[in-house]
Amino acid sequence: MNRRAVSEIISAVIVITVVVAGLGIYTGLSQQRILGDTLSVKETIEQQNNRISEMLEHLDMFVYNIADEEVGIFVHNSGFKNITMSQLIVNGTVAESPSNFYVRDLSGLDIAPDNKTIPVRKTSEIVLDYDGTSITNIANIVIRTESGKIIQITNNTD
Structure with missing residues (x-):
């Protein structure tokens, strides 16, 4: 029997590459959202400081x-x-x-x-x-x- 198959090492490398690429995309998208929320928090703190200063x-x-x-x-x-x-x-x-x-x-x-x-x-x-x-x-x-x-x-x- 002469079978040709992908070796276990190559298949493990392909799986790891797909997982790392997926995590990279997820991290990039979530980082944009986290930075957007951070700006919102900063703006909220500034607005609260303005409200406190109004008497x-x-x-x-x-x-x-x-x-x-x-x-x-x-x-x-x-x-x-x-x-x-x-x-x-x-x-x-x-x-x-x-x-x-x-x-x-x-x-x-x-x-x-x-x-x-x-x-x-x-x-x-x-x-x-x-x-x-x-x-x-x-x-x-x-x-x-x-x-x-x-x-x-x-x-x-x-």
Whole structure:
């Protein structure tokens, strides 16, 4: 009998080569995913640090003119960074457009560049042009910052 077969050594080398190649591909793909997750963790830590640095103190709230439907909310930024508002919610209703609220300093000048930033260690006024049914019954205002922090201001005056 004259049989030709692959020797055991050659077959073992082929199996080891296939296994090593498969592990190499798996390692390369999983490394990309691990690095992607690592960047996400880094971004999450930075975002959390930004949230911790945002501290806002509510001082007072005034209704200027019921006919003009304008409310002034005086706040002091006692945090370590400027607070930029991305969304404002009044009594559970989202302000229709970003032009419905803006920030100005105590002298009455709008704060540049976007009028949505409360400067660090400054007392500022958030002006709310509220087109609601009654601006005299504002129970709470929720500010969402660009870093995702939610700051709630409750109106305790009746």
